[in-house]
Amino acid sequence: MHIPDGFLDAKTVSTLGAVSAIGIAVALKNIRKKSGDLPRQSGERHIPMYGVLSAFIFAAQMLNFPVAGGTSGHFVGGALCAILLGPSAGILIMTLVLIVQCFLFQDGGITALGANVFNMGIVGAGLCYYVYILLNKVISNKSVTVFISAWLAVILGASFCAIELAMSGTVPIKVALPAMAGVHTLIGIGEGLITVTVFRFILKVRPDLLEIEKL
Amino acid sequence: MKKIILWGLFISVLLVLFISPFASNSPDGLERVAEDKGFIAFAKELFHAPLPDYTIPGLKYEKLSTILSGLLGTILTFGIAVGIASILKKRR
Numbered sequence: 262m263h264i265p266d267g268f269l270d271a272k273t274v275s276t277l278g279a280v281s282a283i284g285i286a287v288a289l290k291n292i293r294k295k296s297g298d299l300p301r302q303s304g305e306r307h308i309p310m311y312g313v314l315s316a317f318i319f320a321a322q323m324l325n326f327p328v329a330g331g332t333s334g335h336f337v338g339g340a341l342c343a344i345l346l347g348p349s350a351g352i353l354i355m356t357l358v359l360i361v362q363c364f365l366f367q368d369g370g371i372t373a374l375g376a377n378v379f380n381m382g383i384v385g386a387g388l389c390y391y392v393y394i395l396l397n398k399v400i401s402n403k404s405v406t407v408f409i410s411a412w413l414a415v416i417l418g419a420s421f422c423a424i425e426l427a428m429s430g431t432v433p434i435k436v437a438l439p440a441m442a443g444v445h446t447l448i449g450i451g452e453g454l455i456t457v458t459v460f461r462f463i464l465k466v467r468p469d470l471l472e473i474e475k476l
Numbered sequence: 477m478k479k480i481i482l483w484g485l486f487i488s489v490l491l492v493l494f495i496s497p498f499a500s501n502s503p504d505g506l507e508r509v510a511e512d513k514g515f516i517a518f519a520k521e522l523f524h525a526p527l528p529d530y531t532i533p534g535l536k537y538e539k540l541s542t543i544l545s546g547l548l549g550t551i552l553t554f555g556i557a558v559g560i561a562s563i564l565k566k567r568r
Contacts, residue, residue, distance in 0.1 A: 311558065313483075315486065366528065
């Protein structure tokens, strides 16, 4: 879902850039503020968790898996970091991974960074967290809510991507949206399965980590 | 703290070492849509990244290239994340 340079026009680039910059600033402020209220030991678990989640998401994003007909999907990870660490942490972690991918590996364009952060961070992690919270109010099985949140995060991110492409005049919305949402409905299944697997693994071996304060 | 770091990095490194060389090379969702709907040609390269597309320029063996760049990216991302998290969590 990493948009390269050239797909988005100047107005879309600047709009998404501004929105994402605000989102990141809010996330940073939120973490800074709330961390002050936490007891010392949570900081000691947060720091390694932020590091490990970021590393894991970077690594996992490299593992493209085939979906229908000559297309591949890859894990995004927004849902995972939001569910484990909260929306603000999720936004920051996804932003970091996207920045490293863009500048070091040319995965995702520089001008498209704002849009990519929005799709995979603000929506993919931030919004996803609140979807997860809502789902938990109506469904008691966490494996189900984790799966659905992760799956939806991918579809929503891809849908916003389609909207951005249409805003830029690159492709009409009635072509882009069904195509992007369609293939990502499949890819999202992979995301859901991987996210649930990791969640359940942590639940089994270190359930205390699931109790970390979500920022 | 140490256990989380050791195990987390260990698993991430394992993924890079043993699975990334076998990852699918097919275009991802967006690329495929771009190809099918005819806008892939709009893609532009505005700068030259040091390790484009997870390869090490000059290194012939593609799988090794992927693994090495993956390891570098993983460790780097980890380091920066810990650095930023430490700064954010500094108690006043």
